[in-house]
Amino acid sequence: MIDVDGYRLAYITYNDVGIENLHKYYLPNKAELMAIAKKKEIPIVVLETCNRIEIYSYKSNLIEFLQETLGDHPFVRDARLLTGKDVFIHLAYVASGIDSLATGETQILGQVRRAYLSSKRMGTISRELIVLFDNTIRIARKVRRKIKSKIPDYLNLSKDLLDKVNARRIVIIGSGDMAKDLSKIIERDNTEVFIASKNIERAKQLAHKYGFNPITMQQAISNLKEFDAIITCTSTIDPIIRDKELKGWNGKLIIDLGMPSNTKLEKKGTYEYYNLIELSKLIEKEKHRYMDIIYMLKENVKNEANKVIKDLFENKHEEVVALLYKKAEEIRRKEVAEALSLLSRYVDKETLDNIAVILEGLTSSIIRKLYHPYSEAIRMIGNGNDSKEFIKLILTLNGESVDGD
DSSP, X not given: OOOGGGEEEEEEEHHHHOTTTGGGGSOSOHHHHHHHHHHXXXXXXXEEOSSEEXXXXXXXXXXXXXXXXXXXXXXXXXXXXXXXXXXXXXXXXXXXXXXXXXXXXXXXXXXXXXXXXXXXXXXXXXXXXXXXXXXXXXXXXXXXXXOOOOOXXXXXXXXXXXXXXXXXXXXXXXXXXHHHHHHHHSOOTTOEEEEEESSHHHHHHHHXXXXXXXXXXXXXXXXXXXXXXXXXXXXXXXXXXXXGGGXXXXXXXXXXXXXXXXXEOSSOOSSEEEEHHHHXXXXXXHGGGGHHHHHHHHHHHXXXXXXXXHIIIIXXXXXXXXXXXXXXXXXXXXXXXXXXXXXXXXXXXXXXXXXXXXXXXXXXXXXXXXXXXXXXXXXXXXXXXHXXXXXXXHHHHTTOOOOXX
């Protein structure tokens, strides 16, 4: 049975150091950290966003591992630590948007899921972390379906600002998760949108998906006069737009969603300008209108989380669900690895990496959808003797030892 007390979390958020300082704690090389964790057989999932840096693990000396791997990095020095049930409840709040700077925002759920899939792809997942992330993601989705009210967040606020200035030629500088989420909601009618990236292939992929125009980042920076709205959302440490790049620009709006900031402007023109801090202030001003929704969201998440935790402790239902997924997950990984090995003969590494992300998401989704009815049925089983005997049978068939009831 999974020991809930075995969960570990090292984290720093905007609440701890301020949104403007969080970038100082970003991990220097996330892929390398995960590769070392895999080699040492330490299960981890790394979640890094503009609001937080969080590393989840199970039954490991997480801080010692981070000290050995990252040395005197600020994250190691200042990270807070959670264990046990608190980790479960914290992640449920995070995935639901409750713990975000823009309370109730929805894009965090996608970021949590991508971090989870990345861990699967890198081979640093464990079945205990699968249980943790599968359940908290399920809780967040369930509560979101139940509470459909739209709480302001960075994305829909950015869209409202674009609509307000009637932007007709928009450039999005960046091709990561934020750019993808923005692309989904930008109004396409009578609007020409450009996706700019250092990696032109990524720009082409994103632009093609939504009918936009791909350009290089250098083309965008050199031709800012052509756009009446600029949105930046890159992960670069240094600013990409300064006063000199805006010389002679007569546009209407700049939205800087980078963290650290993608812009460094000493002179503000007649245009409207917002960075994450400014957007957060706007959201905070409106928060009082949504307090009842936020309270309802928090209560629903807490109740759902406590139900699942009870199953984890008392009923072994989540253990059985995890075992049902375990064999399918082993087969999925093997088949994906074989497919990528075959494809590596015909495509370059960058294309193969992109295919790997697609295959990871697609195959994981297929397993989740196929097994969902069965896992839900198991979760609904009561606590009677028949239920316990059924659970013991599945545990035994999967080679697990059964102690007591």
